[in-house]
Amino acid sequence: MNLVELIFFLVSGFIITFYALFYAYYLFLFLVSLYGIGTQPRWARLLVPEQLMGSYMTPPVTLVVPAYNETATIVESVHALLGLQYPRLEVVVINDGSTDDTLGELIRSFSLRRADVAYHARLPTERVRGIYLSTLERRLMVIDKVNGGKSDALNAGINLSRTPWVCSVDADSILEEEALLRVMRAAIEDNTVVACSGIVRIANGCQVADGRILRVALPSERLAVFQVVEYLGGFLQGRLGWSWLNGLLIISGAFGAFRTDILRAVGGYARDTVGEDMEVVVRIHRYCRQLRRPYRVVFVPDPVCWTEVPTRLGALRRQRRRWQRGLLEVLAKHWDIFFRPRQGVVGFLALPYFALEASAPLVELFGYFFVPWIWWMGWLDTNYFQLYLAMAFLVGIVFAISGVLLEEFSFRRYTSWRELLRLLFFALAKQVGYHQLMLWWRLEGILDYFRRPREWGEQVRTGFGKRS
Amino acid sequence: MVLFNLAFVAGVFLRRFVKRRFFSIKDERRLLWVRIVEVALEGGGLPERVPSLRFGWERAVAEEVLLGWWRTATEEERARLQSLFRTWGLFNARRARLHRGGKWEQARSALVLGRMQCHDTLPDLLGLLHRAPSEIQAAVLNALDLLGDPEAIEGLVNFLIRRRPRETRPVLSALIRCGEGASDRLLPFLDHPLPLVRAVVAAALAEVVSPRDVTALIPSAADADPEVRAKVARALGRTGEPRAFEAIERLAVDPVWYVRLQAIDAFSRIRLPEVHDRLLWAMRDRDWRVRQKAATAIHKFISDPVYLLERIREELDDRYALEALITVLEREGKTWEAVNRICSPISLVRENSQELIIELLRAQKFAATLSAIELHPDHAVRRELLRLVDEHAGSSARAPLQELLESRTLDAESRRTIEVLLARPEASP
Numbered sequence: 045m046n047l048v049e050l051i052f053f054l055v056s057g058f059i060i061t062f063y064a065l066f067y068a069y070y071l072f073l074f075l076v077s078l079y080g081i082g083t084q085p086r087w088a089r090l091l092v093p094e095q096l097m098g099s100y101m102t103p104p105v106t107l108v109v110p111a112y113n114e115t116a117t118i119v120e121s122v123h124a125l126l127g128l129q130y131p132r133l134e135v136v137v138i139n140d141g142s143t144d145d146t147l148g149e150l151i152r153s154f155s156l157r158r159a160d161v162a163y164h165a166r167l168p169t170e171r172v173r174g175i176y177l178s179t180l181e182r183r184l185m186v187i188d189k190v191n192g193g194k195s196d197a198l199n200a201g202i203n204l205s206r207t208p209w210v211c212s213v214d215a216d217s218i219l220e221e222e223a224l225l226r227v228m229r230a231a232i233e234d235n236t237v238v239a240c241s242g243i244v245r246i247a248n249g250c251q252v253a254d255g256r257i258l259r260v261a262l263p264s265e266r267l268a269v270f271q272v273v274e275y276l277g278g279f280l281q282g283r284l285g286w287s288w289l290n291g292l293l294i295i296s297g298a299f300g301a302f303r304t305d306i307l308r309a310v311g312g313y314a315r316d317t318v319g320e321d322m323e324v325v326v327r328i329h330r331y332c333r334q335l336r337r338p339y340r341v342v343f344v345p346d347p348v349c350w351t352e353v354p355t356r357l358g359a360l361r362r363q364r365r366r367w368q369r370g371l372l373e374v375l376a377k378h379w380d381i382f383f384r385p386r387q388g389v390v391g392f393l394a395l396p397y398f399a400l401e402a403s404a405p406l407v408e409l410f411g412y413f414f415v416p417w418i419w420w421m422g423w424l425d426t427n428y429f430q431l432y433l434a435m436a437f438l439v440g441i442v443f444a445i446s447g448v449l450l451e452e453f454s455f456r457r458y459t460s461w462r463e464l465l466r467l468l469f470f471a472l473a474k475q476v477g478y479h480q481l482m483l484w485w486r487l488e489g490i491l492d493y494f495r496r497p498r499e500w501g502e503q504v505r506t507g508f509g510k511r512s
Numbered sequence: 513m514v515l516f517n518l519a520f521v522a523g524v525f526l527r528r529f530v531k532r533r534f535f536s537i538k539d540e541r542r543l544l545w546v547r548i549v550e551v552a553l554e555g556g557g558l559p560e561r562v563p564s565l566r567f568g569w570e571r572a573v574a575e576e577v578l579l580g581w582w583r584t585a586t587e588e589e590r591a592r593l594q595s596l597f598r599t600w601g602l603f604n605a606r607r608a609r610l611h612r613g614g615k616w617e618q619a620r621s622a623l624v625l626g627r628m629q630c631h632d633t634l635p636d637l638l639g640l641l642h643r644a645p646s647e648i649q650a651a652v653l654n655a656l657d658l659l660g661d662p663e664a665i666e667g668l669v670n671f672l673i674r675r676r677p678r679e680t681r682p683v684l685s686a687l688i689r690c691g692e693g694a695s696d697r698l699l700p701f702l703d704h705p706l707p708l709v710r711a712v713v714a715a716a717l718a719e720v721v722s723p724r725d726v727t728a729l730i731p732s733a734a735d736a737d738p739e740v741r742a743k744v745a746r747a748l749g750r751t752g753e754p755r756a757f758e759a760i761e762r763l764a765v766d767p768v769w770y771v772r773l774q775a776i777d778a779f780s781r782i783r784l785p786e787v788h789d790r791l792l793w794a795m796r797d798r799d800w801r802v803r804q805k806a807a808t809a810i811h812k813f814i815s816d817p818v819y820l821l822e823r824i825r826e827e828l829d830d831r832y833a834l835e836a837l838i839t840v841l842e843r844e845g846k847t848w849e850a851v852n853r854i855c856s857p858i859s860l861v862r863e864n865s866q867e868l869i870i871e872l873l874r875a876q877k878f879a880a881t882l883s884a885i886e887l888h889p890d891h892a893v894r895r896e897l898l899r900l901v902d903e904h905a906g907s908s909a910r911a912p913l914q915e916l917l918e919s920r921t922l923d924a925e926s927r928r929t930i931e932v933l934l935a936r937p938e939a940s941p
Contacts, residue, residue, distance in 0.1 A: 083616075092623065092627065092654065092658070094583065095654060095657065095658060099657070099685050100681075100684065100685045100688050100719060101681045101682065101684070101685045151887075157848060157880070157883050157884070157887065158879040158880065158882065158883030158886075159842040159843075159847070159848075159879055159880055159883070160835075160838050160839070160842055160847075160872070160877035160878075160879040160880060161838075161839045161842055161843070162832075162835035162836060162838070162839040173915075174879060174883075175879070177842060177843065179845065179848065182843070232681070233650050233679070233682070234679060235678070235679050235681060236678075236679075338678075438517060441517060442517065442520075445521070449520075449524060452524055452527075452528065456528075456531075461525075461528075464524075464525070464528065468521065468524075
């Protein structure tokens with residue numbers, strides 16, 4: 045065996061092992077999620093909202109809502125948040141140096157006045173210009189601060205909160221009326237829960253009025269339907285599985301509740317990464333494992349947060365690049381806990397999985413060049429390769445539609461036959477074109493990681509009310 | 513693999529078809545039950561033939577309808593609903609499933625029986641609580657919470673003793689609900705040798721205590737466990753009884769900070785003249801959280817915030833206490849009220865308001881005043897506030913005033929006045 049053949053052998057072995065591992069992870073997560081999804085909705089039906097509403101155990105929660113140039117949706121969002129079914133609730137909106145009239149809209153709509161409220165900067169943030177109280181709604185507070193990014197805004201909100209739990213909510217998202225109660229149920233029932241989150245679903249296409257989803261429907265834009273399929277897979281398959289293993293590393297910034305003391309103890313959201321929602325969860329895992337205290341980070345699939353997704357390629361591209369860059373930043377920051385016995389599932393399973401996912405675009409791209417090269421060299425066994433390709437494609441299809449299937453087996457939010465067909469079709473079609481587009485953008489994200497541009501991830505908002 | 517995929521997808525569609533058909537049948541049945549219950553609640557009799565209740569799903573639909581009505585029903589209607597629940601055999605079916613069903617069925621049955629206030633199932637529920645796995649325990653505890661039956665107290669405490677659960681909050685919640693109006697049944701457990709029991713019972717008592725329990729509570733103020741002492745302090749405060757004063761006073765000098773914190777909170781609930789001094793004294797506590805609590809608690813006693821602000825500023829010089837008090841004033845709208853009354857025709861009201869604003873300015877808390885200068889609709893108010901800023905704010909107001917000049921909503925006259933103030937080389941601000 046000469047050197048070239050040896051390299052060929054090693055590279056082939058690496059690629060096959062890589063994908064075998066990847067699919068093994070997927071299969072494992074799918075099976076775990078299937079089990080979880082089979083039991084979860086039934087247990088969720090046991091929730092008695094009126095009991096939790098009046099219960100001594102229901103902890104007060106502060107909703108922390110960072111807002112940057114959200115004039116179109118902010119007032120409607122705040123009204124909807126204040127109308128959530130939850131007994132002891134405060135809402136803190138953080139105007140992160142918006143360049144539009146976000147603060148003005150809030151001042152006019154809620155009759156805000158500036159006030160001297162105790163603010164202890166336990167977590168360092170950019171300068172807070174003022175704190176506003178509403179003369180109409182006592183549960184609402186607004187922080188006006190110098191722009192510092194989403195993490196910075198969240199940290200400012202955490203500094204002002206006085207409750208044992210805080211819940212981060214995106215200003216452009218809509219929570220279902222019982223969503224907070226349902227997500228906090230995990231914490232009420234188990235005092236080792238330190239963070240919990242619900243599912244994020246896509247609001248594009250839904251009928252919305254007064255900050256409430258009136259009718260669930262699939263979006264008409266193809267790009268948005270692809271994302272619906274992706275989100276279903278990501279949440280119902282990935283997060284449910286990781287939650288079951290207590291290795292959940294992502295609590296969505298759009299809707300995630302944390303114990304305030306733990307969040308403060310770990311230093312709040314990191315300001316030097318764009319993957320702040322993942323980074324903070326990894327730090328929480330590290331912190332709790334270091335203290336050797338029993339803890340859980342959980343995902344509850346039935347509380348729903350509806351959010352708008354990009355429908356233009358440019359915006360989606362920016363988002364995906366940012367996600368990829370964020371993932372790499374988190375992995376680089378926490379590389380020291382890979383395969384550390386003390387870090388358990390997080391160090392041995394979860395982080396390596398995300399490392400595989402982060403490097404998948406590179407491996408796939410490499411494969412696109414490697415296969416033609418070995419074919420040209422005459423080393424490709426065509427029969428074997430065809431079999432491998434067929435297997436990979438069919439297994440890929442199963443995994444692609446797995447999210448849709450999990451949704452169908454559990455919550456069935458998309459009720460019409462047409463929607464189910466569309467979802468299945470898009471799950472299959474995702475493999476051709478959309479998948480490659482993502483691959484390309486994620487590669488760009490890898491480049492971004494080395495160049496490190498700084499942005500808030502701005503998206504053009506149309507406002508739910510106007511769209512409906 | 514292709515066949516497997518195709519079969520799988522076909523199965524999904526078939527499943528959905530069957531489910532949809534089933535749901536529509538269930539919906540029809542639900543409507544039927546709604547009509548029957550409506551008639552029954554209006555005083556009409558039951559129809560001669562009620563729909564079948566043979567299968568589990570049929571009973572579940574009927575139950576759903578009853579539980580749906582239960583939420584908004586009056587006492588009389590609830591009695592009627594409960595009688596329907598029993599007449600239709602739903603009660604017996606649930607009770608049977610409590611013992612023989614699967615995990616989920618047991619949990620669901622416990623909750624249904626709890627929500628329907630079936631007090632006669634209490635022994636069954638307590639029995640299940642002691643032998644059930646953890647998933648069902650939570651549901652049974654919820655059911656006991658819903659029942660709120662004082663007879664369950666002993667069983668709940670026994671559960672604590674035998675199982676020593678890691679998570680005690682559901683037990684506590686159930687004890688609170690069961691202990692409402694029956695706090696005397698909780699009191700004997702304050703002497704239990706197990707600290708866990710004492711702590712949970714004391715926490716429950718803190719929510720349901722009545723003034724007649726003071727004498728029984730006082731000895732527990734010297735408990736060895738600080739958790740218990742803190743809860744007892746809270747309970748003593750909740751009684752509002754002057755007899756509790758001495759015990760709370762002892763707890764207010766406890767070496768553990770959170771016991772002192774609860775004692776300060778308790779002080780604020782006892783209407784005695786001596787409490788003022790104790791709270792003022794607590795504002796010098798070594799822990800900032802206790803000082804903060806004292807500052808906010810004292811506000812309930814002394815209606816004159818100016819006096820308090822003066823004392824904190826001049827005697828204590830404590831930033832935490834000062835900020836805590838001002839935050840309370842802001843949150844309760846007192847500062848905004850003072851702003852609005854600053855030009856009141858009633859001299860006493862006007863003077864009090866002015867004094868409060870002056871105190872805030874001296875404490876270098878400018879937000880409320882400057883916000884009013886910027887946004888208040890009354891021209892006279894804005895002018896008066898500017899006068900007070902000029903006379904009392906000092907040079908530290910220069911920066912916020914400078915910032916205020918950047919506002920687009922500031923009126924021309926206020927802008928000119930501020931520019932004049934800032935132009936002065938040495939005078940305040």
